[in-house]
Amino acid sequence: MTRKIIIAAFGAALAFFAGLSFHRSRHLREPVVAGPAVSRVVKLGDYSAPIAGTTNDVNVYILEGKEPGGTVLILGGTHPEEPAGRLAAWILAENAEVARGRLFVILTANRSASTATRLGGAYPPDFTIPTAWGGQRFRMGDRWSNPLDQWPDPEVYLHYPTRQELAYVDIRNLNRAFPGRPNGTLTERTCYAITELIRREKVDIAIDFHEAELQYPVISTIVAHPKGADLAAAAAMFISSVEGFAIGVENSPKALRGLSHREIGDATDAISLLLEAPEPFLDATRGRTDRRLLLTGKDDFVVRAGKRGLLFEKIDEKGWPIDVRVGRHTSTVLQILEIWSGDNPDKAVVLAGVPRYVEVVAKGTGAYLKDPKAAAPAKITYE
Amino acid sequence: MAAIVTAFYYLLTAYVAVLLVWNFLKKRKWQDEVLYIIVLVPFLLRLLRLK
Numbered sequence: 001m002t003r004k005i006i007i008a009a010f011g012a013a014l015a016f017f018a019g020l021s022f023h024r025s026r027h028l029r030e031p032v033v034a035g036p037a038v039s040r041v042v043k044l045g046d047y048s049a050p051i052a053g054t055t056n057d058v059n060v061y062i063l064e065g066k067e068p069g070g071t072v073l074i075l076g077g078t079h080p081e082e083p084a085g086r087l088a089a090w091i092l093a094e095n096a097e098v099a100r101g102r103l104f105v106i107l108t109a110n111r112s113a114s115t116a117t118r119l120g121g122a123y124p125p126d127f128t129i130p131t132a133w134g135g136q137r138f139r140m141g142d143r144w145s146n147p148l149d150q151w152p153d154p155e156v157y158l159h160y161p162t163r164q165e166l167a168y169v170d171i172r173n174l175n176r177a178f179p180g181r182p183n184g185t186l187t188e189r190t191c192y193a194i195t196e197l198i199r200r201e202k203v204d205i206a207i208d209f210h211e212a213e214l215q216y217p218v219i220s221t222i223v224a225h226p227k228g229a230d231l232a233a234a235a236a237m238f239i240s241s242v243e244g245f246a247i248g249v250e251n252s253p254k255a256l257r258g259l260s261h262r263e264i265g266d267a268t269d270a271i272s273l274l275l276e277a278p279e280p281f282l283d284a285t286r287g288r289t290d291r292r293l294l295l296t297g298k299d300d301f302v303v304r305a306g307k308r309g310l311l312f313e314k315i316d317e318k319g320w321p322i323d324v325r326v327g328r329h330t331s332t333v334l335q336i337l338e339i340w341s342g343d344n345p346d347k348a349v350v351l352a353g354v355p356r357y358v359e360v361v362a363k364g365t366g367a368y369l370k371d372p373k374a375a376a377p378a379k380i381t382y383e
Numbered sequence: 384m385a386a387i388v389t390a391f392y393y394l395l396t397a398y399v400a401v402l403l404v405w406n407f408l409k410k411r412k413w414q415d416e417v418l419y420i421i422v423l424v425p426f427l428l429r430l431l432r433l434k
Contacts, residue, residue: 003413011420018424019433026433116434148432152388185385 025125026115026146028139030383032090032107033370036353037063037098041381044106047200048193050182055112055149056190059381060197061093061105069101070204070347072337073197073270076107078174078208078260080114080141083127083294084277084322085209087138088329091368092354100341101349104201108383109194109208110174112149112186114141127291129322131366133373140294144172150186160184164257175208175274178263195267203270204347205231205340208260209329211279214302214311221248222332223274225265231343232273235335243331243357245324275332277325278313285310295322327360393430400426 034041040062045052076089086107093105108114117123117140128135147153150172157171158164160181170176172187180191198206205228212219224232232249240246252261252272264272280286280297285305293299298319306315334354341348355368372380400423407419428434 004408004416007413007416007420008407010417011423014421015424015427019428019431022428022433148434152385152392 021125025117025139028126028137030136030138031372032059032061032381032383033094033372033375034061034379034381035063035092035094035096035370037065037096037103038093039064044190044193044197047196048182048189050189051186051193054186054189055115055146056110056186056193058106058108058111059383061107063093063096063098063103063105065098065100065102065350067100070340070344070349071102071104071201072349073104073194073201073203073206074106074333075109075194075206075208075260076105077111077114077141078109079143079210080108080110080139081118081123081143081282082209082211082277082279083138083141084211084279084325084329085275086114087129087322087326087365088209088333091326091330091360091365092333094370095353095355095368096351097353099350099352101347102201103349103351104197104203106194110145110187110190111383112145113143113172113174114139114383116142116144116146116148118142122289124289124291124294127294129295129366129369130364131369131371133371135366136369144169145174145187147172159258160188162257166258170258173258175210175260176258178258178260179267191263195264198264198268198270203268204344204349205336206260206264206268206270206272207333207336208272208274210274210276211282211325212276213282213284214278214280214306214313214315215283215285217312218250219276219278219313220246220328221250221276222336223250223252223259223261223276225252225261225272227265228271228273231271231336231340234339235332238335238339239332243335245328245331245357247328247332273336275329277328278315278320279325280315280320283311297321297325321361323361323365324357326365327355327357330354330360331357396426396429400430 045057076086179195180188222232261274403423
């Protein structure tokens with residue numbers, strides 16, 4: 001009996017410490033210091049009641065200029081395991097000054113997905129971006145909504161409203177559930193709320209930040225709905241000539257449903273664009289899946305895969321550091337808005353204070369994260 | 384419908400957890416006892432909605 005008690009105590013300790021780790025990861029509060037242009041922080045549920053009060057009733061940061069103009073929506077955290085997207089959105093919310101127009105920023109579009117990591121993926125529960133004031137910790141997250149929030153998965157996922165058959169697990173993938181529906185799953189309700197925001201606020205351009213494994217052919221690119229093809233092509237040309245990195249353009253395929261770049265463009269008046277940056281952490285051939293790989297993007301196995309011609313993006317011993325990936329997103333947004341504003345002066349969105357690619361690479365992402373301890377309490381919100 | 388399936392899912396999880404505890408109590412070899420305790424952990428974490 002004594003032996004059974006000892007073994008049971010061992011099991012209880014195992015469950016306690018594992019549970020503590022999962023609980024801390026799920027409830028890690030990430031502070032955001034509202035930037036100079038943030039006039040209001042509202043909830044996604046303000047646009048669609050069925051999402052109100054749920055884990056995905058996330059913050060929407062509204063940045064308004066003194067002069068009227070167009071309206072742009074930035075989506076970070078559609079896939080939280082692609083952290084450059086969240087971090088680039090974070091930099092916009094904390095740093096952007098808006099001279100004309102309005103910018104809506106969502107940092108964690110699928111908050112539920114940010115509270116779990118991939119089953120069997122051995123992901124770290126969180127990561128820290130170094131800053132001059134010590135560092136800021138973020139949840140690692142997953143591609144799919146947390147099963148604790150949406151369960152069960154069906155045998156077959158039929159996308160609404162097209163009824164296209166998709167992978168069963170993608171019923172929890174925010175970027176396979178647009179335009180969503182108000183009485184659907186948590187993920188569909190989240191997509192519907194975002195679509196409603198776009199309709200009600202008359203958003204002109206919706207930009208969805210992502211990262212991709214190097215074995216995925218859609219990488220280092222702007223995926224554009226046909227309405228935004230010219231804008232994306234012009235931005236890609238300017239970026240490739242003046243920003244210090246190359247980016248391509250892909251047309252949003254008509255036959256692949258549920259993705260933001262297709263469904264937002266079809267369901268609303270907005271131009272929908274999706275940005276992809278390279279993230280070796282996601283590659284199937286990667287080695288140890290830890291915080292170092294997430295932040296440095298350096299992996300010998302992925303480099304070897306590249307030497308064997310298995311990748312769609314270059315990689316060498318320098319890897320793809322997080323600052324490079326974040327900087328690609330900030331510069332791409334700035335170029336898109338500069339071209340859009342030049343072509344549509346009555347709907348211009350003019351930003352200042354947002355670092356470009358070369359600045360983020362030179363100073364690091366952490367240089368543009370604000371210290372919550374040094375900020376007025378009224379300026380702080382939590383993700 | 385999803386709520387009903389979810390309820391059954393948690394009932395099934397609890398049932399398996401009880402079976403694992405029962406087997407843990409019945410086993411005589413310490414290796415089997417450790418095995419059942421380790422297998423029990425993820426079931427407990429799901430029942431407690433921690434993972």
